[in-house]
Amino acid sequence: MSFVKTLTHSQMPVTSTSVWKIALLSGISRSLDYLPAAGWRGPVPLHHRVVVPLGKRAVIGWVIGERDHSSLDPDQLRPCERVLDPEPLLDSETVSLIQWTAHYYHHPLGRVLATAIPAPLRRGGHADVPHMPHWQLTRAGQAQDHAGVRGTRLQALLALLRAHPTGMSSGQLATALPNYREPLRRAVDRGWVEDAPAPPRPVIDPVFAQSPHTLNPDQQHAVDTLQTTRGFAPVVLEGVTGSGKTEVYLHALESALQAGRQALVLTPEIGLIPQLYRRLQARFGIPIASLHSGATERQRLHGWLAARDRHARIVLGTRSAVFTPLPELGLIVVDEEHDVAYKQEEGLRYSARDLALWRARHNAVPIILGSATPSLESFHRADRGDYRLLRLPLRTGEAQAPAIHLIDMRPYPAADGLSPPLLHAIKRELAQGGQAMLFQNRRGYAPMLRCRACGWIAGCAHCDARMTLHREPRRQDLLICHHCGFRRASPAACPECHQPALDILGMGTARIEEALRHHFPNACLARIDRDSTRRSGSLERLLDAAVRGEANLLIGTQMLAKGHHLPHLGLVAILDVDQGLYSPDFRASERMGQLVIQVAGRAGRESRRGTTWIQTHRPDHAWLRQLLDEGYAAFARSLLDERRQANWPPFSRLALLRAQASSVERALAFLAQIPNYGSPPPDVHLLGPVPAPMTRRAGAHRAQLLLMATSPAPLHHYLDRLIPQLSTLPQRSGVRWSLDVDPQDLF
Secondary structure, eight states, X not given: OOOOOOOOOOSOOOOTTOEEEEEESXXXXXXXXXXXXXXXXXXXXXXXXXXXXXXXXXXXXXXXXXXXXXXXXXXXXXXXXXXXXXXXXXXXXXXXXXXXXXXXXXXXXXXXXXXXXXXXXXXXXXXXXXXXXXXXXXXHHHHSOGGGSSOHHHHHHHHHHHHOXXXXXXXXXXXXXXXXXXXXXXXXXXXSEEEOOOOOOOOSSOOOSSOOOOOOHHHHHHHXXXXXXXXXXXXXXXXXXXXXXXXXXXXXXXXXXXXXXXXXXXOSOXXXXXXXXXXXXXXXXXXXXXXXXXXXHHHHHHHHHXXXXXXXXXXXXXXXXXXXXXXXXXXXXXXXXXXXXXXXXXXXXXXXXXXXXXXXXXXXXXXXEEESSOOHHHHHHHHHTSSEEEEEOSOSTTOOOXXXXXXXXXXXXXXXXXXXXXXXXXXXXXHTTOEEEEEOSOOSSBSEEEETTTOOBOBOSXXXXXXXXXXXXXXXXXXXXXXXXXXXXXXXXXXXXXXXXXXXXXXXXXXXXXXXXXXXXXXXXXXXXXXXXXXXXXXXXXHHHHHHTXXXXXXXSHHHHSSXXXXXXXXXXXXXXXXXXXXXXXXXXXXXXXXXHHHHTTSOOSSSOOEEEEEESOTTOHHHHHHHHHOHHXXXXXXXXXXXXXXXXXXXXXXXXXXXXXXXXXXXXXXXTHHHHSXXXXXXXXXXXXXXXXXXXXXXXXXXXXXXXXXXXHHHHHHHHHHHHHTTOTTOTTOEEEEEESOSOOX
16 A cells, blocks of 8 residues: 555644544444544544555545544544544545535445546545656658658547647547557657646636637527526437537537636546547647546556646536536536436446536536436436537438338347348448448347257356356357357257257347358447447547448447447448337337437438338337337427336336345245335335346345336435434345435336
C-alpha cells in the first residue's frame, strides 16, 4: 500500500473520549469505532481516508463521524494508524451523493465510496495529480513531411499531434488513436515528439475549435428551450436515429461552458466513447476527462482528479463516471438514457441514469435524457409533466428514414439463419458499393449441441444452462457457459450414448460469419462482438474500418448496434426479432421495440435512403405491427397502458431480494422467514419466495423474493427495518443474500 505520512495538526487536542466512526472500504459492512490516530491534534478529519487496523491487517477506511463514547469497552478500542488526506477527499456534493446512494440502495457506505473513487485511492494512494506525459511535436516533427513517413500508424500519430499544436496527454492519445504506444516510441526516438509541459488551463469562455453546424427548425427549438432552462429541469430529447441529438448536446454544453460551469456526459457503452470524444475535442478544444474501464488505472485517476480540481471542464464516461466530483457542475447529458447498461448488476446495484437525475436535482442544474427510444419510465414522467419532452422527428439534411421490410421465415428452412430475400438484398447492396450490417444478439457459433440419438444436450456443470459452442479457425471447438465462464472441449461423440450424431442447433454471430463468407467470398467482413474485441484496441480498429467503409459486410451484437455513425451503411438486418416477443419478463416487449428502432435506424445515415430487413416467424404479432406501423411513441404508450393494468413499474416500485446457498431448499427457507420477522405494511406486497428462473448458477442454488410497493417511501421504510434483521434470522447460516432496488432483470 502506498500510504502518505501521518498528518499532525497544531490545534488543541480532542478529548480522550473522542471516538471516530469509520466506514471500511472493504470487508465488514457496518461502521466501526476507532480512537484518533496517535498524535492527532485538531477536529475530527471528517471525510478523510484513514488507515485502521482490522485483525492483523491494515485496511482503508473513511471517517464519517465522531462520538464521545462507544458501545465497546475502552480497552477494546484501537487507534487509527494514519490519516491519509490533508483535506477531505471529496467535496460536499459528492459526499451527499454517496450518502444518498448508500441509503437508497441499502448498501454499506464504505463500499459505495469504494465504487465511487479510482482504484489507487481505494488502496491508499496519493490523492494528488500524478505526472502524466503531455506529447507535443518538436520543431523537427513540425517540419517533417508526414506523408513521406513509413507506417500508417506513425503518420496518423503525427497528423493528430499537428492538429493539436498544444499537445495531447497519453489518455487523449489512447482515446483518439488506439495502439499509439509503438508509433509514439518511434516518433520520440527520432526526435519528432517530446514530453512537454501541459498548457495552462484555458479561460472559461473558450474560443471554440470548431464552428457549430446549422440547425434545422426542430433542433433550433430544442436548443432555444434548453438555453432558457434554469435549475433542475429534466428534458427528454426524443430524436430518431440521425436526427442530430448530439448537435443539440453540443449547443447545450457550449452554454454551460461559457457560463464557467463543468458538464457530465454519460454514454452506456465504452465503444461509443472514442467517436463522441473526438467530436467534443474538435468542437471545444478544452480539457476533457474520459473515464471508462478501457483506460488504465493511472489515466482514470488523473481524469478523476482533473475533474475534482476543476481542470477538466467536461467528464465523458460510462456508468461509474456518474460519481466523479464536479464542483462547478452546470449540465448533465445522459445519452441513450433507455439503455440497461446504465444499471450495475453486481455489488452496488445502482442506476447511473437515476443517480444523474439525483445530482441534477441536488445541484439545481438541467439534465438531458436523450434517446431515439426513451424508457417507459421517462415517457411516463413526461406525460405527468415531471419532465419536458422535446422531439426531433426528422433526420438531418437530406437523409430519409429507412424502408422497413418484414421477412416471414415460416416458408424457409432454418439452415444458416439467412433467408433468400435477405441474401438477395445483401447482394444488391454490395453490388451498388454499399455496406450491410446484420444484427444477432447471440455471440459464439451456436447456442446448443444436442445428440440426435438420445437427446443429450450439452449443459454446464455449474449452472442450469446450456453451453454455447465456440468455433474459431485453427482452434479446438469449445463449449463455454456464458453465465459462469466454465469451458470444456466439445466432444466428438455423445458422452452418454457414445454416438457421433451431434447436431449443432441455432445461430451465433460466428456461425453467421461463416455463412456470410460462403455466400459473399469477395466481401470484406467484420464481426464485432465480445469475442472478437477482447484485445485492447480491437473494437476501435473494427469500428474505424466500418466507419471508413473498408469493411462492407458487418455482423455483430448490441456492441455494433448502439449509436455508431456509419456513413456508408445502406442495409440493416435483424436476424431474429422473435426472442423479445415470447419472454416472460415484463420489460421484454419494451426492449424488443427499442432494439428494432435502434438497429433499424442505423441504415441510410447520409443522403441515400437505407433499407431494414426484419426476419420473424410472427409477422402478424400485434406489438411488432404497431411498432412498425405507428412508431415507437404509440407503441410505448400501449405498453404503458398494459403496465398500468398489471401494476408493473412505473406504476409501482420493486426491490428483489436474492438468496443463494448450497441447495435451493436452504435459500427458500431463508427467504420464507422474512414475513415472520418483518411484517410488511399494507402497501408493500411480498411475491414469493420462489426458485430463481436459473436456479443453479456458478455452483450456487438461488431463490428470490420480490417486494412490490405503490410508491418508494413505504418500500424503503420497510427495507430500513428488514435489512438489519436479515443477519439475525435463524436459518441464515450458509446463505448469501443481495438486494436489488429497482431491478431491471427479474430473471
